[in-house]
Amino acid sequence: MSDQHERRTPVSLTGLREDDPHLQPAARNPRLVERVIALTFLLGLALVVGFGASYWVNATPWILGATLGGGLFFLGVGLVAWGKYLMARGPFVEERHTLASSEADREAFVAAIVERGGGVVKRRKVLGGLLGGGLGAFGIVALFPLLRSLGPLPKGTLFHTDWRAGSYAVDQTGRRIHVTDLAVGSIVTVFPEGTQNTDRGQAVDQTVLIRLSNENFTTQKGRESWGPMGYIAYSKLCTHLGCPVGLYEQQLQLLVCPCHQSMFNVNNGAIPEFGPAPRPLPQLPLYIDAAGYIRSQSDYNQPVGPGFWERS
Amino acid sequence: MSDALVTKRSRKQAKGRYGVIGKAVDELDERLGVAKGGRGFLDKIFPDHWSFMLGEIALYSFVILLATGVFLSFYYIPSSAIVTYHGSYLPLDGQSMTASFASTVNLSFAVRAGLLMRQMHHWAADIFIGSMVVHMARVFFTGAFRKPRELNWTVGVTLLTLAIVNGFLGYSLPDDLVSGTGIRIAYSIILSVPVVGTYLAFFIFGGNFPGTAVIPRFFILHVLIVPGIMLALVVAHMVLMVRQKHTQFPGEGKTESNVVGSPLFPVFLAKTTGFMLIVTGVTALLGAFAQINPIWQFGPYDAARISYAVQPDWYMGFLDGALRIFPSWSFHSFGHTIPFEVTIPAVIFPGLVFGLAYAWPAIERRVTKDNAMHNLLDRPSSRPKRTAAGAAVLAAMSMLFIASSTDVIANFFHVSLNTVLWSMRVLVLISPFVAYPIAYKIASEMNATRGAGRRKTVNVVTRTEEGEYVATPAPAYADDVAHDLAPTPVPDFIEVTPPEQPPSDGVRTIDR
Numbered sequence: 100m101s102d103q104h105e106r107r108t109p110v111s112l113t114g115l116r117e118d119d120p121h122l123q124p125a126a127r128n129p130r131l132v133e134r135v136i137a138l139t140f141l142l143g144l145a146l147v148v149g150f151g152a153s154y155w156v157n158a159t160p161w162i163l164g165a166t167l168g169g170g171l172f173f174l175g176v177g178l179v180a181w182g183k184y185l186m187a188r189g190p191f192v193e194e195r196h197t198l199a200s201s202e203a204d205r206e207a208f209v210a211a212i213v214e215r216g217g218g219v220v221k222r223r224k225v226l227g228g229l230l231g232g233g234l235g236a237f238g239i240v241a242l243f244p245l246l247r248s249l250g251p252l253p254k255g256t257l258f259h260t261d262w263r264a265g266s267y268a269v270d271q272t273g274r275r276i277h278v279t280d281l282a283v284g285s286i287v288t289v290f291p292e293g294t295q296n297t298d299r300g301q302a303v304d305q306t307v308l309i310r311l312s313n314e315n316f317t318t319q320k321g322r323e324s325w326g327p328m329g330y331i332a333y334s335k336l337c338t339h340l341g342c343p344v345g346l347y348e349q350q351l352q353l354l355v356c357p358c359h360q361s362m363f364n365v366n367n368g369a370i371p372e373f374g375p376a377p378r379p380l381p382q383l384p385l386y387i388d389a390a391g392y393i394r395s396q397s398d399y400n401q402p403v404g405p406g407f408w409e410r411s
Numbered sequence: 412m413s414d415a416l417v418t419k420r421s422r423k424q425a426k427g428r429y430g431v432i433g434k435a436v437d438e439l440d441e442r443l444g445v446a447k448g449g450r451g452f453l454d455k456i457f458p459d460h461w462s463f464m465l466g467e468i469a470l471y472s473f474v475i476l477l478a479t480g481v482f483l484s485f486y487y488i489p490s491s492a493i494v495t496y497h498g499s500y501l502p503l504d505g506q507s508m509t510a511s512f513a514s515t516v517n518l519s520f521a522v523r524a525g526l527l528m529r530q531m532h533h534w535a536a537d538i539f540i541g542s543m544v545v546h547m548a549r550v551f552f553t554g555a556f557r558k559p560r561e562l563n564w565t566v567g568v569t570l571l572t573l574a575i576v577n578g579f580l581g582y583s584l585p586d587d588l589v590s591g592t593g594i595r596i597a598y599s600i601i602l603s604v605p606v607v608g609t610y611l612a613f614f615i616f617g618g619n620f621p622g623t624a625v626i627p628r629f630f631i632l633h634v635l636i637v638p639g640i641m642l643a644l645v646v647a648h649m650v651l652m653v654r655q656k657h658t659q660f661p662g663e664g665k666t667e668s669n670v671v672g673s674p675l676f677p678v679f680l681a682k683t684t685g686f687m688l689i690v691t692g693v694t695a696l697l698g699a700f701a702q703i704n705p706i707w708q709f710g711p712y713d714a715a716r717i718s719y720a721v722q723p724d725w726y727m728g729f730l731d732g733a734l735r736i737f738p739s740w741s742f743h744s745f746g747h748t749i750p751f752e753v754t755i756p757a758v759i760f761p762g763l764v765f766g767l768a769y770a771w772p773a774i775e776r777r778v779t780k781d782n783a784m785h786n787l788l789d790r791p792s793s794r795p796k797r798t799a800a801g802a803a804v805l806a807a808m809s810m811l812f813i814a815s816s817t818d819v820i821a822n823f824f825h826v827s828l829n830t831v832l833w834s835m836r837v838l839v840l841i842s843p844f845v846a847y848p849i850a851y852k853i854a855s856e857m858n859a860t861r862g863a864g865r866r867k868t869v870n871v872v873t874r875t876e877e878g879e880y881v882a883t884p885a886p887a888y889a890d891d892v893a894h895d896l897a898p899t900p901v902p903d904f905i906e907v908t909p910p911e912q913p914p915s916d917g918v919r920t921i922d923r
């Protein structure tokens with residue numbers, strides 16, 4: 100079966116004759132291959148023109164993509180086949196030359212750097228030192244824009260939210276939550292009034308308000324007065340990486356974070372029961388005012404959201 | 412004008428033997444001296460092995476990214492200003508959203524070929540990074556990173572890192588619900604860096620999350636700064652490759668001091684240009700038929716909402732997986748917190764992985780004490796230890812990638828999330844220790860078996876007159892033979908010695 104492919108022995112380093120087997124196409128039947136390639140090119144050409152037309156008339160995306168993609172694909176296949184089957188089949192060889200320079204060249208180069216450069220610096224130590232100092236200082240000063248203008252300093256911002264003593268809890272539309280609003284077992288995302296439409300309100304102050312069936316429920320020791328009439332509120336920022344803890348499993352009484360599946364026990368101070376979150380969700384102390392609206396007793400007693408160096 | 416003496420023929424003669432091109436080269440060469448090096452460049456030999464195409468896929472998807480990216484940047488508006496959407500996508504009509512989200516929706520529905528370009532851009536990004544990873548694996552397993560090519564390996568690892576970063580930045584630009592959650596997570600990861608984390612996060616985002624600076628900043632990084640650095644590095648990668656020439660697999664006529672294959676012009680140029688068209692064509696077909704990132708279904712970002720089954724692009728999967736399975740080991744003491752549950756999987760671990768990639772050539776050189784030049788590639792089987800080490804890393808990374816869908820797996824197989832979590836923890840930890848010995852064994856066995864990895868030829872069994880059976884191996888397959896053909900020097904494509912010349916019988920005619 101290998102008779103067709105006569106084995107090509109290496110030829111000498113000088114020019115090749117036109118009929119050298121290395122210069123012949125790899126295809127056994129070049130005429131046929133040529134025709135197939137011509138057909139592919141024709142198809143490609145037609146599709147590319149079709150792309151132009153469909154762009155002109157603003158056709159749907161899939162027609163645009165099919166004509167463009169198909170056109171380029173067929174042109175490409177034809178061209179690869181042309182290179183592979185109809186051009187000189189080779190293989191050819193090229194010699195490598197060592198990249199390294201001669202010993203003498205290298206020596207001369209190093210000598211120039213060390214002797215000339217070293218000579219200059221050694222003789223003018225003070226100048227060199229001053230220049231180095233100046234450029235070094237500039238290097239440090241050049242960092243100032245990065246350090247001073249890119250953003251404000253964090254200061255205490257990460258420690259506080261906008262919840263204050265007496266803030267009304269409102270939903271995303273700004274409606275104050277009345278004690279009769281929530282059905283038992285349901286949940287709503289609330290914000291301190293006035294922040295519900297701000298970036299910061301949404302990103303930092305977001306809080307889940309849950310109404311439990313037990314009206315005298317205490318989530319943890321010391322929080323006896325935090326959940327009036329079964330209303331309890333936790334920060335909605337996952338303590339892992341700050342995703343909104345958006346999923347409430349009512350039967351299991353779990354708040355679930357969809358990002359990495361941390362689960363927080365609503366009944367027990369939102370302690371993480373599963374997943375990578377390291378801390379409970381901070382709880383917001385609530386009270387119900389005389390008119391029956393849900394309000395906060397104070398801010399959270401600790402920073403909300405993911406951990407960082409400065410928090411204790 | 413009326414000069415009758417100017418005939419077609421005389422005009423042709425005036426232009427010289429090679430016409431316009433010859434003339435143009437003359438002019439250029441007089442000023443720049445392009446001919447000497449140029450001829451050598453046209454004759455440059457490229458090895459004919461399929462695995463050398465992987466880098467080409469990466470190169471061409473980068474070109475596609477540049478081209479489609481420029482198109483996108485004509486219509487995309489990098490701004491967090493709130494607008495009310497009134498456009499051709501009716502379900503979102505009247506909603507308020509950022510200008511960047513609105514412009515991406517417009518780009519998808521109201522700009523001619525906009526959706527196609529967006530989807531091509533996204534697919535090209537996925538293909539780009541995928542082909543880089545596979546290309547890197549090829550270089551690793553064949554030992555192509557060894558001396559003298561360590562520097563190009565370093566350039567390559569940097570390109571991969573920057574590509575992942577830029578992919579994340581681009582993914583964030585539409586400001587939809589899914590990508591916004593990704594930015595939130597990135598912010599928290601930066602926050603987790605000990606001592607300087609909060610400062611870093613505030614400087615990068617211009618304040619507390621989310622702020623309004625992040626989209627414009629990500630935009631200029633995504634379209635100018637990172638691609639600019641990458642373009643420079645891609646050029647450096649190519650220049651180093653041309654200067655040091657390609658590696659090649661060992662074979663008949665292939666030595667440490669030559670390169671065997673096809674010349675740049677015209678054979679390789681035809682093949683590679685065709686391949687570029689194919690890669691672009693396939694990307695366009697994917698963009699046409701495979702929907703990717705339908706942001707109008709996710710809706711605009713709202714920090715208080717979240718979409719379920721949030722998943723990043725595939726190349727961020729290993730990070731997400733690591734974050735999911737790492738235990739909740741927060742460190743609190745001396746009035747400070749180090750959130751190890753974030754810092755270790757999302758800062759230290761990727762640092763180690765990429766650090767290992769950077770350091771590998773040096774590590775291997777130290778272990779093997781091999782300081783020689785290498786232009787011939789290893790077959791992966793002939794270096795069982797290196798192959799096994801690579802397999803171990805790939806195994807662990809794949810397990811981490813799978814771990815990024817713990818919830819999907821739990822739902823799909825109806826097992827508890829806890830079971831999946833613990834299985835993934837165990838799998839990630841033991842997979843390298845399983846993969847190493849298996850890969851080592853396979854490689855050593857292949858090494859010890861003659862002809863392993865090549866196509867088997869049939870044995871022709873003949874019965875002699877005495878009734879004896881003799882098996883003779885059939886000749887090798889035709890294209891296997893072609894593969895092993897002895898190479899010859901680069902032919903002279905311009906001046907072919909005419910066949911009429913007498914053969915090498917010692918008599919040479921000299922034309923004067």
Ligand code: HEM
Nearest residue numbers: 477480481483484487533536577578581582584634638704
């Ligand atoms: C290094 C290579 C690059 C990668 C990996 C990359 C990746 C991405 C990705 C994944 C997206 C999200 C697309 C989506 O909405 O689904 C994106 C968006 C975008 N990219 Fe790139 N990109 C690259 C280079 C560029 C360049 C060079 C430009 C401009 C000159 C550019 C301009 C844009 C624009 C304007 C968008 C936002 C529009 C949109 O999301 O539809 N990209 N990029």
Ligand code: FES
Nearest residue numbers: 337339340356359
């Ligand atoms: S962000 Fe909630 S589990 Fe990771």
